[in-house]
Amino acid sequence: MSVSLQQHASLKPFHTFGTEARAAWMAVADSVDALRSLRRDIRVRDLPWLILGGGSNVLFASDFEGLVVRMAARGVEEVDGDGDDDAWRIRVGAGEDWSALVARLLRSDRPGLENLAGIPGTAGAAPIQNIGAYGVELAERLHSVTVWDGRHDVLHELSPEECEFGYRDSVFKRDVGGSGPSEAEPAALGRVVVAVTLRLPRRWQAVAGYAELERELRVRGVTQPGPQEVFDAVLAIRGRKLPDPAILGNAGSFFKNPIVSRDVHADLLAHAPSLVSYPLAGGRYKLAAGWLIDACGLKGYTRGRVGVFEKQALVLVNRGGATGREIWELAREVQERVRERFGVWIEPEPRIIGA
Numbered sequence: 001m002s003v004s005l006q007q008h009a010s011l012k013p014f015h016t017f018g019t020e021a022r023a024a025w026m027a028v029a030d031s032v033d034a035l036r037s038l039r040r041d042i043r044v045r046d047l048p049w050l051i052l053g054g055g056s057n058v059l060f061a062s063d064f065e066g067l068v069v070r071m072a073a074r075g076v077e078e079v080d081g082d083g084d085d086d087a088w089r090i091r092v093g094a095g096e097d098w099s100a101l102v103a104r105l106l107r108s109d110r111p112g113l114e115n116l117a118g119i120p121g122t123a124g125a126a127p128i129q130n131i132g133a134y135g136v137e138l139a140e141r142l143h144s145v146t147v148w149d150g151r152h153d154v155l156h157e158l159s160p161e162e163c164e165f166g167y168r169d170s171v172f173k174r175d176v177g178g179s180g181p182s183e184a185e186p187a188a189l190g191r192v193v194v195a196v197t198l199r200l201p202r203r204w205q206a207v208a209g210y211a212e213l214e215r216e217l218r219v220r221g222v223t224q225p226g227p228q229e230v231f232d233a234v235l236a237i238r239g240r241k242l243p244d245p246a247i248l249g250n251a252g253s254f255f256k257n258p259i260v261s262r263d264v265h266a267d268l269l270a271h272a273p274s275l276v277s278y279p280l281a282g283g284r285y286k287l288a289a290g291w292l293i294d295a296c297g298l299k300g301y302t303r304g305r306v307g308v309f310e311k312q313a314l315v316l317v318n319r320g321g322a323t324g325r326e327i328w329e330l331a332r333e334v335q336e337r338v339r340e341r342f343g344v345w346i347e348p349e350p351r352i353i354g355a
Contacts, residue, residue, distance in 0.1 A: 003027050003037045005044065014070060015055030016120060018249035019324040021353075023050075023068040030072040030095065032148050032155065032194055038069065039150055049150070050353065051192050053122035054097065057129055057251055059331075060324040062354030071095050071124050073194055076104065089143055090198040094124025098131075102231070105200070111227035112141055112200035115207055118238040120245070120252065124193040128172040129349070130165045134234055135210040139165035143199035147172075147191040156191070167286075168256050168349055206230055212237055241312045249318030250309065254331060255289040255346040268342060289338075289346045290314040296337045306330045328355055 009026035012018060025044050029035050039045055048066030052058065073093040081089045088110055092101060098121050102113045115136035119126075127145045131138050145158045164171040172191060206225050208214055216233040217225050225233070243250055260268070265285040269275050272295065276288035293299065293313035300310035305322035307330070309315035316327055316334075331348060338346050 003029060003034045003041075005038075005041070009068070011052075011055075011060060011064070011068065014052060014068075015058050015060065016245035016249060016251055017059055017318050017324065017327060018245065019060060019318060019322055019327065021060035021324055022063045024063075024065050025067045026070065027067065028070045028072050030074070035069070035148055035150065035192060035194075036153060038067070039153070051124075053094070053125035054120055056120035056245075057125060057349065058351045058353060059251065059327055059348075060353045061328040062325065064353055069192075071122065071192070071194075073124070075195075076101065078110075079197065084199075086203070087143075087199045087201050090200065092123040092196050092198065094122060094193050094195055096123040097121075098123055098126055106227055106231055110200055111204050113198070114227050114231035115210075115213070115234055116141075117231050117234045123196050127163060127165075127193060127196055128170055129168055130163075130170050132168070134213045134237075135207045137165070139163070141198055141200060143197040145193055146195040146197070148194050149191055151190070155194075167259065173351075242315060243309055243311075243317060248309070249322070250315050251350045253290075253312075253314040253349055254316045255293070255314055255334070256349050257286045257289045258292075258344050258346050259284050259286050260344065261285075264344075268344070272342070287344065292338050292342055292344065292346065293334055296334075296341050298334055298337060303330050303333070308334065324354070328352060 004027065006026045009023045011021045011023055027038055029038065044067040050064055050066060050068045052068050052070050072095040074095050075093040076096060077091050079089045079091045081087065090110065099118055101123055102117045105113060115134040116131060119131050119133060126138050127142065139160050142160050145163055147156050147158060149156060204227060208217055208225055208230060213233055216237055217229065220233060222229045242252055259280065262283040265277060276291040278286045280286055290313045298308045299313040301308045304326060305319050306326045307317055307319055309317050316330055318327060335346055338344060
């Protein structure tokens with residue numbers, strides 16, 4: 001089969017920051033066969049590849065001098081559980097919209113993802129970042145990830161352990177090529193996510209211990225939430241905190257919550273008693289990056305055409321006509337200000353292309 005290729009393609013409509021950037025080449029792939037066809041195409045086979053889902057977790061600081069592949073593989077189907085009677089298994093094409101998928105499964109009486117409601121992007125991008133929100137991470141609801149190894153033209157089914165999931169991290173982020181955190185390497189495609197298989201427990205239990213979610217449910221008068229109540233509460237919280245990318249270009253939370261040792265946490269708490277943090281296993285603590293940024297006086301900060309969102313300090317916004325380079329320079333300023341005040345370095349969540 002042949003796949004249509006577009007040269008000097010604008011990427012502006014395909015990522016949520018809405019900044020202008022161009023790809024030397026762009027294609028849409030809806031199957032493994034389409035990926036194979038592109039790999040054989042003499043025009044692009046030796047170029048860097050960048051795999052793009054919904055574009056909600058990427059910042060183009062410059063043009064991309066390679067091939068951008070927009071993944072469009074679709075399909076949602078319940079598959080055999082191989083004797084696992086405790087959960088439903090749902091296979092999802094990488095191009096399926098994540099937010100729509102969560103709502104669809106809930107309507108089909110297949111709950112379990114409601115804490116992850118409203119997260120923009122595609123199903124294929126979800127394991128790359130190990131998306132998480134309000135007490136649940138994708139790794140906890142995943143059976144396997146189907147990937148195409150572009151170097152050897154083979155399909156692999158990876159277990160959660162093989163995906164090496166961590167906090168907003170996975171083996172795919174460390175892969176060369178299209179799934180990496182920065183520019184892809186020439187002729188080194190790496191692994192491309194083509195499908196994910198979810199594992200949703202048949203015996204549903206609410207995960208509602210996250211403080212903000214707990215408060216929202218309490219305000220709504222919900223003491224024993226079901227899946228729909230959790231779903232509605234999560235969407236309400238996200239709607240208040242996060243701007244609509246159609247109005248203000250953004251990629252949601254731009255910074256990860258840093259994780260520090262017990263000693264570092266104690267030192268920070270001594271100097272900043274109102275520090276917001278969460279205890280983790282092994283004596284470590286996760287710090288609220290939004291609190292750190294806000295404590296530096298940066299919430300609502302504007303720098304030319306970009307800024308820190310006034311309702312959520314984790315969010316950087318394109319106020320109109322900004323370049324990706326301007327957003328990246330703002331991000332670096334925020335990182336430096338937090339380090340100067342607290343001695344902590346906050347890492348970006350999105351993939352930064354061309355920094």
